[in-house]
Amino acid sequence: MHGHDERLRTILNLGFEISQIKDIDLLLEKVLSEARAFTGCDAGSIYVREGDQLKFSYAQNDTMQRQLPPGRKLPYSTFSIPISNSSIAGYVASQGTILNIADAYEISNFYPFTFNRSYDDQTGYRTCSMLTIPLKNFRGDIIGVLQLINAMDTHGEIIPFAHDDEDFIVHFANNAANAVERAKMTREIILRMNKMAELRDPKETGPHVNRVAAYSVALYEAWARNKGVSPDEIDKNRDVLRMSAMMHDVGKVAISDTILKKPGRFTPEEFQVMKLHTMYGANLFADIYSDFDESASIVALNHHERWDGRGYPGFIDPQTQKPLPGYEDENGGARGKQGDEIPLFGRVVALADVYDALSSRRCYKEAWDESEVLNTIRDEAGKQFDPELVEAFFECVDTFRQIESLYPDNH
Numbered sequence: 269m270h271g272h273d274e275r276l277r278t279i280l281n282l283g284f285e286i287s288q289i290k291d292i293d294l295l296l297e298k299v300l301s302e303a304r305a306f307t308g309c310d311a312g313s314i315y316v317r318e319g320d321q322l323k324f325s326y327a328q329n330d331t332m333q334r335q336l337p338p339g340r341k342l343p344y345s346t347f348s349i350p351i352s353n354s355s356i357a358g359y360v361a362s363q364g365t366i367l368n369i370a371d372a373y374e375i376s377n378f379y380p381f382t383f384n385r386s387y388d389d390q391t392g393y394r395t396c397s398m399l400t401i402p403l404k405n406f407r408g409d410i411i412g413v414l415q416l417i418n419a420m421d422t423h424g425e426i427i428p429f430a431h432d433d434e435d436f437i438v439h440f441a442n443n444a445a446n447a448v449e450r451a452k453m454t455r456e457i458i459l460r461m462n463k464m465a466e467l468r469d470p471k472e473t474g475p476h477v478n479r480v481a482a483y484s485v486a487l488y489e490a491w492a493r494n495k496g497v498s499p500d501e502i503d504k505n506r507d508v509l510r511m512s513a514m515m516h517d518v519g520k521v522a523i524s525d526t527i528l529k530k531p532g533r534f535t536p537e538e539f540q541v542m543k544l545h546t547m548y549g550a551n552l553f554a555d556i557y558s559d560f561d562e563s564a565s566i567v568a569l570n571h572h573e574r575w576d577g578r579g580y581p582g583f584i585d586p587q588t589q590k591p592l593p594g595y596e597d598e599n600g601g602a603r604g605k606q607g608d609e610i611p612l613f614g615r616v617v618a619l620a621d622v623y624d625a626l627s628s629r630r631c632y633k634e635a636w637d638e639s640e641v642l643n644t645i646r647d648e649a650g651k652q653f654d655p656e657l658v659e660a661f662f663e664c665v666d667t668f669r670q671i672e673s674l675y676p677d678n679h
Contacts, residue, residue, distance in 0.1 A: 278306065279306070279436045279439055282306070282440055285298070285302070286298055286299055286302065286444055286447045287443065287447050288507075289447065289451065289507050290451055290454050290560065291451060291454070291455070291506075291507050291511050292452050292454070292455045293326070293510065294485075294503075294507050294510060295447055295451045296314050296316070296325055296326040296448070297326055299414065299444045299448070300312050300313070300314050300326055300327075300328055300414070301328060302440075303414055303437060303440060303441075303444075304328065306433070306436070306437070306440070307399065307430075308419060308420050308421075309397075309399075309417060309418055309419045309420060309429070310329065310331055310419075310420055310426070311327075311328060311329035311331065311332075311393075311417040311418055312327070312328055312414070312416040312417055313325075313327040313328070313415050313417075314326045314327075314412060314413070314414055315349070315357050315412050315413040315415070316411070316412040316448065317351070317361065317411050317412050318348070321348040321349065321350055321351065322348060322349050322350075322351055322357055322361055322412070322413060323346060323347075324346055324348070325346065325412075327342065328342070329342060329393070331393060332391060332393060340664075340666055341486075341666075341667045341670060346674065353380040353381055354380070354381055355381055356369070356372075356381055356383065356400050356415070357400060357413045357415055358381070359379070359380065359381050360400045360401070360402050361402060361410050361412075361413050363402075364402050364404065366399070366400070366402065366434055366437075366438060367398075367399075367400045368398075368428070368429050368434065369397065369398045369399075370396075370397055370428040371396050371397065372395045372396060372398050373395075383395070383398075395417055395418065396418055396426045397417070397418055397419050397426060397427065397428045397429055398416070398417055398418075398429075399416040399419070399429040399433075399434070399437065400415045401413070401414045401415075401416075401437055401441045402441065403442075403444055403445035403448060404441070404442055404445050405442075405446050405449050406442075406446055411448055411449055412445065412448060414441055414444070416429065416437075454511070458511060458514050459474055459514075461515065461518055462477050462514065462515070462518065464518075465517060465518050465521050468523070468525065468528055469520045469528045469529070473677065473678070474675075475675040475676060475677050475678065476624060476677075477513075477514045477515075477516075478514070478674075478675040479624050479671055479675045480513050480514070480516065480617065480620045480621050480624050481509075481511070481513040482510070482671040482674070482675070483620035483623060483668055484510065484513040484613075484616050484617050484620040485506050485509060485510050485513075486664045486668065486671065487616050487619060487620055487657060487660055487661055487664065488505060488506065488509055488612075488613075489502060489506065489664075490660035490661075490663045490664045491616070491656060491657055491660040492505070494656070494659070494660060494663075504559075508559045508560050508563045509563065511560050511564070512563040512564040512566070512617075513567060513616075515549070515552075515553075515564045515568060516549070516567050516568060516571045516617050517545060517549065518549050518552060518568065519544070519546060519547065519549025519550070519552065519568055520545045520548075520549075521548070522548040523541065523542060523544065523545050523548075524541070527541055527542055543572070543581055544581075544589070546568060546569050546570075546586075547569065547581055547584065547586035547589060548586075549564075549568025549569065550565045550568045550586040551565075551586050552564075552568070553565035553568065554586070563613055565586075566611045566613050566614060567614060567617050569581070569614070570605070570610055570611050570613070570614025570615075570617075570618075571614050571617040571618045571621055572618065573604060573605045573606075573610040573615075573618065574604065574606070574618075574651070574653075575607060575610070575650060575651065575652060575653055575655070576606060576650070576652070577603070577604040577606030577607075579604050579605070579610075579618075579652075581602060582595070582597075582601070582603050583595030583602045583605060584602040590602075610654075615653070615654045615657055616657060618652075618653065619653050619654070619657050619658070619661060622645070622653075623641065623645065623661075626640075627641050627672065642662075645661060646658065646662075
């Protein structure tokens with residue numbers, strides 16, 4: 269009985285932990301890793317419902333991960349499958365029931381589906397035991413599917429999933445479903461705010477802000493690992509950073525069309541007006557109700573500062589647009605922030621944003637060749653960018669490439 273109570277307490281604590289995460293991508297990652305830790309399994313994936321399809325949204329696999337260098341993410345592609353009885357995840361979503369399979373290669377003819385072996389054939393992995401759980405919200409709607417793969421005993425041998433775990437995992441999955449639904453809504457609101465900016469500035473696209481946010485998180489994680497930051501601290505910061513990074517240019521909604529939509533280079537006067545988007549963005553989040561408001565304001569204000577102090581808008585009060593006392597430059601303007609004076613999230617998003625701008629096609633330029641982009645970032649260490657972040661950047665170039673393929677531009 270003691271073991272039962274202990275496991276119930278664990279599941280309740282996990283439910284509380286995941287309810288704190290607001291970003292959908294980080295939430296899916298956490299839900300999967302916690303469910304895998306609870307059941308002691310090697311791999312798993314999450315599908316999120318979109319209409320009558322399930323979108324394969326996140327995957328983990330310890331065996332495959334061990335074959336990669338430290339800090340490197342597993343490559344996976346997103347795809348969708350219909351909610352129908354032809355696949356295991358589709359069946360669980362359409363029936364709304366949990367499915368515990370001892371061996372995916374030996375599925376009884378009683379079931380209408382077969383196991384798709386294509387991943388195993390490509391990678392040499394062997395999927396055996398599978399526990400597939402519907403994610404049901406409090407209204408009983410299926411909003412996704414959690415799939416756990418290859419339960420392990422203490423010797424690392426594959427075993428079937430314990431039937432005793434099923435009730436706990438269903439309870440956890442229901443909590444997860446409600447958290448996923450809230451996080452999806454938050455993401456939608458953020459993307460809508462960006463769509464408003466996109467109506468004004470065609471460069472501010474959904475794929476662009478998703479890429480900058482994902483790059484920022486990867487960059488921060490690599491930097492934080494190098495600094496010995498605790499995993500709990502990293503988790504907390506990733507959540508607010510990802511959402512804040514999506515909002516970095518939202519202040520552009522207040523800039524006039526003649527400037528925003530100008531195809532050529534700005535005149536010096538136009539550039540001065542354009543610079544104001546940093547302060548307009550910071551002011552949108554001036555009433556601080558949460559960590560997100562605070563970091564969104566910091567990112568909006570500081571993502572054009574430069575490590576060498578030659579960026580903008582510098583030490584300025586975004587509301588009055590006047591230099592902070594004691595920080596005026598020789599012309600009476602605000603002195604640029606330099607080095608560690610620039611908040612960390614501002615330094616991170618600055619690098620992520622420039623990387624994306626150089627790597628993407630724009631109406632006024634072609635995408636740069638990757639080697640040109642990498643050389644530019646290397647050359648700007650200590651000038652435009654924090655040298656420690658440039659070092660972290662080169663540890664996650666593979667991850668950046670993967671992010672690019674997840675959020676392609678809609679040309």
